[in-house]
Amino acid sequence: MHTQLTINGENHDLEADERTTLLDALRQHLRLTGTKKGCDHGQCGACTVIVNGRRINSCLTLACMHDGDEIVTIEGIGTATDLSVLQQAFLSADGFQCGYCTPGQICSATAMLEEVKAGWPSHVSDRLDGAPELSDEEIGERMSGNLCRCACYPNIVAAIRAAAGSAA
């Protein structure tokens, strides 16, 4: 079936089986392999992309459900020679080892910082009202949908803290 997607600002006409997930559409059909498949069941976060401004697990949604949607993948966040502030922070803080969960972590963190700006509370927020503070605990909770088996969590938190600080 035919689906039109806007990915990283470019139009893509996708012709694929209805069963194709957004993740497989990106990886198999559009050769945007920066988005990773870690579990294919929404349990690891490696496939995180930003759809219409929101971070989601691209493995748990069908490509055909996104006709007309605006999608940002890691390839749209920055390139190896022109890194985003967050990507550079991950590099400096060693917020990754094997690198497989990393694009998902960075997409997730990019959108997460917007959620904080919008004043969304989290499970660990003391109060539901007011502007949430970006403490290490808040970052850890908000990033818990992205598993990292190399276990760079302390460095991931440090990278996000640094990037958020420098952007402010």
Add this chain to the structure above:
Amino acid sequence: MTAYLKMDEPDRRNRLDSMAQGVIGQPLDRMEGPLKVSGTARYAHEWPVERLCHAVLVRSTIARGHVVRIDRSPVEAMDGVLAVIDDDRLLRNPAQGTAGKAPVQGPREIFYVGQPLALVVAESFEQARHAATQLRIETMATEAVLDPESESTDRERPEGKQTSQGDLDRAMAEASHSIDAVYHTPGHSSAAMEPHAAIAQWDGDDLTVHASCQMLKYNQEELADALGIDAGRVRIVSPYVGGGFGSKLGIAHDAVAAAIAARAVGRPVALALSRRQVFETTMRRSESRQRIRLAADADGLLTGLGHEALVSQLPGETFSEPVAQATHFLYAAENREIIHEIVRLNRTCAGSVRAPGEAIGMTVLETAMDELAVKAGIDPVALRKRNIPDKDPEDQRPFSSHMLDQALDRGAELFDWQRRRPEPRSTRRGEWLIGLGMSSAARVNSLMQAESRVTLGGEGVRIETDMTDIGTGTYTVLAQIAGEMLGVPMDRITTVLGDTDLPPGPGSGGSWGASSTGSAVYVACEEIRARIARKLGCRAEDLTLKDGHAITGNRSTALGELIGDAPISVRGVVEPGGTSKKVRQSTYGAFFAEVAVNDVTAEVRVRRMLGVFAAGRILNAKTARSQCLGGMTFGIGMALTEELIHDPRDGSIVNRDLAEYHLPVNADVPQLEVELLEERDPWASPIQAKGIGELGISGAAACINNAVFNACGVRVRSYPVTLDKILAEL
């Protein structure tokens, strides 16, 4: 030209320390980092290949028996299906690390639930995945062995893994303080974030496989042997590996099945294991039953030490989790008894998961040591310090180096251990009880044969080896060694890894990758230095190489000029020798943790954790620290959440996904601290470095469990320390 070193004698020259470039040990960013953070590093399943089709494995749903019949035609008739394959060469289970030959093969005889019995190849992944669910495989079940602790099942006691020295029973009877307790650890999964995957393509009789592998030299032999072809016809390419932790040591189902399928359909085939298949068809760490006996005099000096371990494995596999590996030498005690038993079970194959042996053996031993400290009323740090031997207590060999004492002291100081209150339940914050705990770390060290080619040309340096970087920092640390030795800035060094066409190394595993392959790079660089010195007519010792210049006396020559258009290329080879036998080699460290136990729900949260480690020369302080963070976080998982749950009726892994096999998430891990101690181990390698990838987990879980006891007074002897086990006694 080849430069060769057999490590027969200690190397106390510390040559890297007398170089001028100043990059060795520095906390440099990963060279391949920009590719990884931008999603452009290419992993196994991501290579652009024309006419690619997709294969999906079909599993056994019984634990033991055989295949009677496969009803292939309905599936062959399905949309897009190209083939249904049950080739005799399909693996029963992956190869063990460093096997170098095929593991047990054949999909007819069934040994465990989840064993791959066939695969379906189709035009698209969606078609193959659905078709695989429709394949009916008729099986005949026979009786399976499922209970690892059944008294009626035979237990093997392999020779060479048992120690009996003195009279432990008597030591126990005469001890002022003693512990005799049984502990359990569950099975674990490596759960690397990248599932095992391969793309196989044939060009005539030549096979190229892009796969996710840790040890290419061995994997090439294993794959060739499994397929029944010459190893020279097999090329494996694996420049980026999305985590391994032991699960990708040996060739696995994905590569073998993809190669068979690609041959059968005459097209390139991609095969990725689903996450569930990763859990049930790749290596699990065996569960264990461990009995520890400790006998001590009034001052806490150990007079006896017993460690009995029971682990499981499939029939026909030689590997078994070497639980007591570090117990042999960690603490002095005259009377010793170490027993290693194996039971053959119909469960997923057991193999290496990060730090096989120490990960669970040290954890249990260090839990028992804490029990002894409590019983004897001795500070846990002091108890360990008191029992550090001055030579291997079993074979009397000297230690190559021994930093446990320093690690314990440094850790106690940094963690402010002295403020710990020994009495459980003495610190409370609201509902939360706070406790401190510690444990020792130790992991055996080894050097493996390794080769690397180093080429110094006008443009800079190129390092080539089939070694892999599984997140370990190999790209960067090899470049740092070459950069230091040859005085070349990092931005002029290229490291090429992960291709069997390159000089063979021992791969990533057993923590030996960086020290072994790094030594091969070093050996090559020494020879290049000698050649430059010859060109300049000076002694290599009098040569300074820095920032692309060779300096002797007051003369500085640009390396580019010196080399011209005749690059110097040297193959460095290092081989283990006498130093592996003459001394006992290990890395050491100490863990400290502060936990909170909820007095209502018994939930445990780690509040702080510190690891102090000594692993010889640190090649890159940033990547080494990250390795330690990773190990410690594995330790948090082992301590609190990770457990393969087997169904008692068929041995299947019921929690075979990342929702129910609980890896720690970000919120489970506080800001961990890592302290790396300055050390040079001349016996370990010519670069005085030892392995560091596994030390961070070797005993880590115990410090958390010991802190739980200190917090709430409940001693849990069965890992993981889930709330139900605490609640029962809270």
Add this chain to the structure above:
Amino acid sequence: MRPFDYVRPSGMPEATREASRAGSAFIAGGTNLLDLMKLEVMAPDRLVDINRLDMGECSATPAGGLRIGALVTNSDLAADEHVRRDYPLLSRALLAGASGQLRNKATTGGNLLQRTRCYYFYDTSAPCNKREPGSGCSAIGGATRLHAILGASEHCIATHPSDMAVAMQALDAAVEIENVEGQTRSVPLSDFYRLPGDTPQVETVLGSGDLITAVVLPAPVKGSQIYRKVRDRASYAFALVSVAAVVGVEDGTIGSVALAFGGVAPRPWRDHEAERILAGERPSDELFARFADEILREARGQGGNDFKIPLLRRTLIATLQSATDESR
């Protein structure tokens, strides 16, 4: 995943009509349905994508309550100003569930309908009465750490995994349903779920083509609202036990009270009878213990989940203690 027809209805009547055809299923967020479809635990022939229907808003009701459109995502609902102010319990429950990514996709209606996490329900090679009626329950005698201590039957011991629904249960929510004839009915959440009995495959009162269009909360009652979730990991894990409490204390005695429990039963568990023990009484540990006894009167463990009995007891008592502390 079995092949299916994908349809995207343009309006409500078309949606319910499409869905009333045999083998059809609605898809909204898809976070649970696609998970199950990949494993062929669920295998609809046609997917009716309702994401573009107009059900994505929250609005105040004339009665002073809140009408939550079925397509409001968990994220939006948790962050909704009205919810944060008047129903903090609901915000807290939502934020305790899943991950940021999943909450951005998961919807209110879909969350109510999420299926159990029972290992054996997820394993198509294992008998399961919920998946294949009459085939047997593999969980009984198997691994039961996740399973129910209340409301289970000999045919099924699965638990309902939602956090959101537990909070809604304590808030006396009602589910608004539109049927294929275009008629709308309202079902109290207490009546929405069915206990397994001998038909564990029937989980709710929804009929063929029925579409949840909204969840309606009554006006908030005075008192403290607490959601407490106990789980193995600090985040991104299903509840072993959870407690949702709405407790009002006036002049030293308990006035309004509503308690619902998650992770322990085939549906969000609430016992209106037992709540009478608390109403009108002065808060005390002895009173809470009596209430816990009553809640757990018929609790039964399966071995692996026996711990949930003391865990629920301790957690609900502690929750009542803090709820009544705060109210004083």
